[in-house]
Structure formats: C-alpha cells, structure tokens
Amino acid sequence: MGIYRLSHVDITVPDLELAAAYYTQVMGLDISGRTSDRIFFKCWDERDHHCLAVRHDTRVGIDRFAFKVDRPDDLDEFETRIEAAGLPVQRVSAGEEVGQGESIRFELPSGHEMELVHEVEKVGGRLPLLNPPPIVPDLVGIAPPRIDHLLVHAEEVPEVSRFFQDVLDFRLTEQLLDGGGHQTIAFLERSAKPHDIAFVQGPNGALHHFSFWLDDWDHIRRAADILAFNGISIDVGPTRHGLTRGNTIYFFDPMGTRNEVFSGGYRPDPDFPTITWTDDRAGRAVFYYEGTLNERFATVHT
Amino acid sequence: MGIYRLSHVDITVPDLELAAAYYTQVMGLDISGRTSDRIFFKCWDERDHHCLAVRHDTRVGIDRFAFKVDRPDDLDEFETRIEAAGLPVQRVSAGEEVGQGESIRFELPSGHEMELVHEVEKVGGRLPLLNPPPIVPDLVGIAPPRIDHLLVHAEEVPEVSRFFQDVLDFRLTEQLLDGGGHQTIAFLERSAKPHDIAFVQGPNGALHHFSFWLDDWDHIRRAADILAFNGISIDVGPTRHGLTRGNTIYFFDPMGTRNEVFSGGYRPDPDFPTITWTDDRAGRAVFYYEGTLNERFATVHT
C-alpha cells in the first residue's frame, strides 16, 4: 500500500547534551536510545523507536529523513521504481541502524538522502492499550503527541515534486507558482494531512524545519509560553498559514535547527484537488496574518 | 486502494422543511439539491454533492449510509468480495441516485443498508482552489467543515466488525469487551481517524448518531452556545470520550435523530494497535468526564 508516515528525521548537532536537554525538557520528547555519538527521541503518543535522531557533528545539518512503508515487499517495489527513475538505491540491512530493520536509501534530486523502512522497533507509547486515559499526567515541556512533517529545500522543486508523485505515490495538496508559472513550493502527503513533506525552492540538501503536531490552538499558546520562558528564539508565530490553514510557531533549537509546532488544517483524501497559490499572494500563503515573509524565515536553513 | 471516506448518510424525517431549517440555520450546512421528497446537504469544506440526505417519511430512521472508494474497479472487487462473504449485492446505475454515479448496495449483518460509490458529483467547497483564505467569512450556525463518522447498532458486533475488517479492509482501532470477553463496541477506520464507523451492541438496523468534525475545543463551546441558543436538546456534553480521546457534544435534531460534533483524537496509521476497554470502564470509555452513561444515551436511537 506504500508509504504512510514520516518515520524519523536524522539531524546533526555540535552539542549532544544540549540537544538532549532541549528536546527532553523544552520540547518534551522521550529519549529512546543512545549510542556514543547519537541520541534517539520519540513523542509520547508514538510507539515506534524514534522520530528524531541527533548525531554529533561539528556542523548543524541533516543526515537523512525516513518514511515508513506498509508492507515488507513495498521496499522491493520502491527499489525497483526508484532505480527505474534513475536513482541508485542502497540497501541497509536489519541491525545496521538503531531501532529499525532493513531499509533502502537513495539520494533525491534535491540532494537529500531519503530512507524507506518497514520494520521499526515498537517501544510503545505513554498510554496503555488497555483502558487508556486520554491524557498523560506527567508530561514535561511542550510534549507533542507525534512528529508531523518536514520541509526541505530544492533547487528544482518541480523535479523532486514529480518524483514524489510519480514514483512514491504522494499527492500534491498545494503548490505556489512564481510569475512564470514555475513551481517554487510543493506540499505533498500520504496520510490524510495537508503535508507529510514539503519542498521550497532553495539550496539542495538543506533542511528548513521539521514539525510536531499539537491538538489545539490553545496548545500553540502553551508552546509559546514554554518556548519564551526557556529563552528559545521564536522565528515567527503564533500565527496561521494560508497553505494548510494550520496554526504554527517556528523557532530554533539551541543548536540552530528550525522546529515547528503545528495544529489544525484540513484532511485531504485521495480526491483532494491541488490548491494553487500565485506569487503575489506568497506572503499570505506562508503567514496568513502577517502577509509577508520575514528575511530570516526565507533565508535561514540547516 | 479501497474505501477512503464516509460519503453520505441518508436519513428519514417526518418534516422536510423543519429538517431544512435546522440543518442549514443551526448546523450550518448548505443545501446542494432537492427533489420532491428529499433534500441534500453538504458541509462548507466538502466538494462532493452531499454528506447528508434527508427523505420524507412518517418515521424517523436511516435509509442507508455510503462510503466512497478510490478507484472505479474497486466497486467490482468489493462486489466480488461481498458476495463471496454471502451477502447479496445490488447495482445502482449512474443516474438513479442524485449526485452520484454507479454504486453497489448490500445489507450488512447488522441489518443496515450500506452503499459503496466511486463517482460523486463535484459541486465544490466554499473556498476557492486559487489563493484560498483559511476562513469563510459568512458561515451560519455551527458550520462544521465536514462529516466525520457514524455510529450504528448491531445485535452481534463481532460479526459485523469482522466483516468490516476482513471484507472491507477497515482497521479496528478500539473495542469494548464485556465481562465474558464478548465485543460490544467496535471502532473501525479507513482514513487515519479514530473511527469512520462504529458499532455498538443494540437493535439491528438502528442509527445511534452521525457526527461532524470541528477543528478545536473552542469550536465545541461555540457549537454548544448555538445549540442552546436555538433550544436544541443536548444529550451529553461538552465532554470528552475515553474512546478516541475526542471532545464531543451529542444532541438531537428537531425530528429526533442524534447528531454529534466531534474534535480531537489521535491519528491512527496502519500499524496502530487496537485499544481494548473492559466493561468495568465502559463509563469512562464513552464519557471520560462523567464516568457513566446516561439512560438516554444508551437507549435512544433511530
């Protein structure tokens, strides 16, 4: 049946302990694993091993991102398709990667390493599967229930957007076209959400942000309270997107990677028609309340 | 790829004009079609012809409910599967039903008539597909963006629950087992929601309620304000479910059909493990704040 969820984002940070402190105390994730140079985090309502891996490196950046597929033989089918599309595919054996089984990796036309994985170690969520209460009483920090999506850059958005649609069966929910009709933003989904991944024109290989889900506009305020209390640098928000209609705050982890908390938006089904934005409305598309992009938002990435 | 959305619920009412007044002025739906004995309604963010059809009849009841399938040949495949499961299937030709193409209908083990449809007339939503604002400024009443799910009764929940899983490829997100381990509630989904349909032990053929989505807990309050202002009888709520974790109000349309507005809850993926409730927690399962079911909730259906 194909891809159904963003599995994890693997980033690099110059300070592992600072990352551990921030992602547990401020973002409110749980640590689900550690190696000598990596820490793995998960959200309280996720059952898979991790949704975020941070690796020690002198530079701040992104190693790869992984999506999860529904059936074991999906890996074979995607390998065939991706190679047919001209991209070399690398197999990663079970056991090579912490917390997951066999996977395939390949470099996207946008320069990012992408991974598809089927088998992920189940470590369980914070709620029991027998008579669960609807809340976890002792959460710390923002504590999003799950990761939601990521946004990366591409020099040629149409190329990678087509790859996601044609080869990976993603659906294009929204796009922004510049004055010449060239696609500079593409939002793509596989899980009845406005986006699981988005591409924005920019340097190949760069990460703009990854995003965590919050249930409610009031949780967005609470997140802002926690961020400001902890002295975290807020980039933009609380505000609302035109694209997706969702509510949002962008901010930077202490090492410099942009995070987002996101709430709301519609639920696209397979018959959802693509929404198109034109360049003259780019400001409203990205930040509906402000109507303009700040310089930092448009230019800072990792 | 199969079923992906609750398409429409077809109910009967003794007073068409009262139904029209309530579903437009209080619930805030749009009328998308009328015949001599039927009115068709849709939500502002839905693009298909209707999510609710009311037919004039002296009794209050349910004619059928319809789900939408992804591909034209899904109808053939489901026809084969359903007949193989021993249920007769009836073809409805394109043009026979208002607003939709060919469909198949069959009677469930729970006595309900169910329909599968692929082609539905697109009448469009209230927002444009080019540079849409995130809000519609002139909505009236509660104005939910879309229908969410329905809950019906079955004398034998396990039988119809198995049919939905085995034949229709639904996933069982939550169940309640009585003291003898017999399944008396089954929540089933096909669209990354806690439920698209649910079965609760009770008389075959009966409708408990259908439900509209709201984005936020504050919209739940606003719905309660509007309902009470209009003198609509609130059954239970605002409150929260243990099952689904969602926020809810149950209430009755003026003809007597129970409606719900629903918000929140988790997003199950294909790897979501079934949550099980035991009978001693049935009160918390259904109404987490109250911890008990009121008599009316447990016994009134249409």
Next chain:
Amino acid sequence: MGIYRLSHVDITVPDLELAAAYYTQVMGLDISGRTSDRIFFKCWDERDHHCLAVRHDTRVGIDRFAFKVDRPDDLDEFETRIEAAGLPVQRVSAGEEVGQGESIRFELPSGHEMELVHEVEKVGGRLPLLNPPPIVPDLVGIAPPRIDHLLVHAEEVPEVSRFFQDVLDFRLTEQLLDGGGHQTIAFLERSAKPHDIAFVQGPNGALHHFSFWLDDWDHIRRAADILAFNGISIDVGPTRHGLTRGNTIYFFDPMGTRNEVFSGGYRPDPDFPTITWTDDRAGRAVFYYEGTLNERFATVHT
C-alpha cells in the same frame, strides 16, 4: 472604601490528610500553614496567607467565610453599620487567627458566620514582582490563579440579599424570581465580577460551593481532564451558566464539599443594571447548555 475581595472560606473535613492531598495534588493549591487541626491553602497568584482553611471535624461543613476590607477603619464602620442592622458583632484580636490581624465576625440572617478582615499576612505569590514571566512552569494539578466566589444557601434570600446591599455595599448583578416574584437567587459583587457571593434558597447555614478562577475555556477542559484522571466526581460540566455567562465545572472534593472552576463572564461596573431571571428559565439560568438542573445540584450541600 469597603469590601473588595473574598478573602477565605473555612470549611470542615473529616480527613485532614486527604484534604491536603486533594487540594495540593488535584486542585493545585499551595499549603501556607498548618496547626494541629487546620491546614491553610493558597493559590499560586494570591499573595495573602490563605484563601481556604480546612479544619478537622467529624462533619463536613463550613465554619465561616471572610471578606477583605480596604482600610483599617472600615472594620469600625462596618461594625457600627452591622450592629445598627441588629446583628451582634464579635471582635477577633490580631493573633487569634492564623495569618491575619484583627477582624469582626457576625452571623448573617442566613445563619452563616461571616468575617471581615483588613490585615492579612502577605506570603507572596509564585511570580516575582521584578520582571515576572507570565507563567509558573512547575504548577501541579488544576492550579487556579485565585479563588473567585462562593455560593451559600438562605431560607430567605431577599433578607440576606438586602443586608449585603444596604449594609455591606454589595451590588446585585443578577436575581431569579419565582412565579410569585419572590427572589430565590441573588448574585452580589464588590470587585467588578459577576459575583463575589451568591445566595440560593435553601437551608440556612449551608454551603453550596466555592469556586476558583481559570483564565480560559481551554483551562476548563484541562481541569476536567485532571479531575477525571484523578477519579474526582464531576457534578456538572464543562458547561456554561446563563447567570454570569461563565464557563464552569462543578465537582466534589473527596470529603464531599462541592468545588467549582469558573471562567469568563462579564465585568460589572457600579452602573451595571441588575439582570432578572424568571422561574420558567431557571434551568437555562443555571446551566445554559442543559437547560435543566440535576437533582444532585439542587439538593446536595454541606
């Protein structure tokens, strides 16, 4: 200038330790003092010594409630006025009562002991007075910022309501009149709130509930989550009052005293005209969403 705030409610409980556990862990108050048979509690945003005192006693009940006056000589003036109204007044010397200076006490026509106090020990809130953040990060439980009001019974509401207006300078914001035009509910205020105290027809000397302020409708939901998680018996709510327009949950502490969390409502100024409700709208007056009073709400008091 007279009375400006509900200072504290003094109740009796059969189990001091259970009271301590509930009012700190679930309600989220701080303990500000203890004697051999009493515990004193305060809210995080209050600076006075306590807003709630619980005294050990075999019965659950109310000892008294206290309001705070603006100026030292207000005590003298009120003593004169109250005695002129025919009620004996008792002086309580500074040092006799934990956490407060001299006060006067008197028995209301409704049989309750009321106290007026000017000097209260300042123990400070949880936020500093220099560069305070807007949030306290480590609050536990519901954690209301302050006490808001109390509601007590009176056999003759008009009599005690007149006393509060004529002698204590309260303003009547809302009243309910029965079919014969007899006042059976009176809401009275001294601090730009819908009520600081309310009287409802019922047995003299009885307490219906006291109430804590919450800032927002979402905090009402969060309170419901916490109450239900802790197995606290919710009486009614989340819902909305017609009287005051406020949002509310009523619930019982584990010893049996009814508590409320309250949010919203208007801000009456001295020129606020009294709102009148008639008996046929009593249900909407008290619970606007339900439109009816449950038996327990109308009959259980302590």
Next chain:
Amino acid sequence: MGIYRLSHVDITVPDLELAAAYYTQVMGLDISGRTSDRIFFKCWDERDHHCLAVRHDTRVGIDRFAFKVDRPDDLDEFETRIEAAGLPVQRVSAGEEVGQGESIRFELPSGHEMELVHEVEKVGGRLPLLNPPPIVPDLVGIAPPRIDHLLVHAEEVPEVSRFFQDVLDFRLTEQLLDGGGHQTIAFLERSAKPHDIAFVQGPNGALHHFSFWLDDWDHIRRAADILAFNGISIDVGPTRHGLTRGNTIYFFDPMGTRNEVFSGGYRPDPDFPTITWTDDRAGRAVFYYEGTLNERFATVHT
C-alpha cells in the same frame, strides 16, 4: 467613589465613511449616533452611548479620552483636586456633547485632553436584562464586548503617572524603569484590571493605541482571522505581553490609528503590589514571545 471606567476615546480620521465601514464591519461595533462630522460607536455589551467617537479631520489623531465617575459630586471633587494640582479645568454643560451630561475637561501634563463624565446616555446593550442568553447570535466581525484601555505617550511618564495616582486615585500596577531608574512605562488602573490607561515615554499628546477586550485566547485567533481576511495591517501578534500577562494583537485601522484586542491578564485589587520591569527586560515586558520590540511598534503613533 471616583473613576471606574474608560468611557470613550475621541479620535480624528480623514475619512468618516471608511471609519464607519471598518469599525462596524471589521471591528464589529454598533453605530449609536452621527452628526455632520462625527460618528459614535459602541460595543455590543456596553450600555452607554459610545466608547469611541471619530471626528472628521484631515489629520489622524486624538481629540481626548474620557473616564466615567461614580457619583455626580465626583465631578466637583475632581475639579477641586485637579485645579489644586495646578491644571485649569473646563466645564462642559449637559447637552454640549452628544450622548452625555455635564463633564469636566483638562489638559494632562502629557499634553492630552482628558475628560471626566458622570451622566452618560444609556442606550442599552444587545442582550436583554430579562432572561438573557449568554451570546448574541448575529454579531459581525470581531465584535468585542467592551473597550478595555488606552495607551498614550508622555515625555515625562513619572509626572503624569504621579498625577493619576495622587489626584485621580489610580493605582500603579506595573512600571518599567530605564537603566537610570527613570520610569518610562506606567500602567494604571481603577477597575480591577491590569490597566485602564498606560503611559509610555514618547511625544506628548500622542496616542499609541486603544484596546478592546476579548474573552478568550481563541477569540484572539478569530480576530486575527478576521483582520487578515479583511486585509487589515497587523502590527504584532497574536502574542502575549509580559506586562499584564495578557494576550494581544496590535493592528492599524485603515486610517492609521493603532487598535488592539486584548484578553487575559490578572485582576488587581487595591492591595496589588506594583510590578517593576528593568530596561534589559523591556522586550519581554512588551512582547513576551518575541522578546523584542519591532521598530514600528516603538515609533508609530497618532
């Protein structure tokens, strides 16, 4: 008993019809009166004749602001006090001003004309005083229930702040001191709110903004939706103040006067201790989430 409410703000606009369109359709006020060169507006939950008057003038500016006093002889007493403080006082006879009786006017040390009024024509709110529902169903635009406060500039904040405390009996809730200990912001109240008026160092006679109350954080979002939908220029927000702890959006009416919607904050009583901010925290004091003042916020006034 003195001053108890901001009564009205009188501004000038170059386009009366544009002002009428904006303040009714976007802000959602009601027009309560018109003359050849003035329009008077009120909020739906206010009963007095107006809270905002706009006068046609080529420049955008402020004519005066008025506060309401509790008793007829308060005007005499304040006249005496104000003249004793060295400020000339002008009597305005009943009938001279639309919608109000006799008043006194005087020029503040900050160069603003201030008015005190006792008698204001009661035109009533949108809700009845008999059995009122808690909501008005047909409101348009943001529709705040009432005006809340205003913020004006003063070259010498301490001077006017002292005048408000010593002569007009306001209480100082919060202040910001610069590095030399000089007061550059003063928040002052008379009605159990964080501020009824505030002074910020700047050019004498200038208006920074006036502000309308909203009940809830969700209403702040809804206001942002409405503002952006109508193309209104948002200055800052939705965000949160350190000063007052309130939630806010600043924006400009189409003629250029800054408006605010405001929600939350504490309720100061007469024993509320003044909160002090130091210059190094000025950013957090004003915009807690951003931590900095934007140039426009700090420099644009009318």
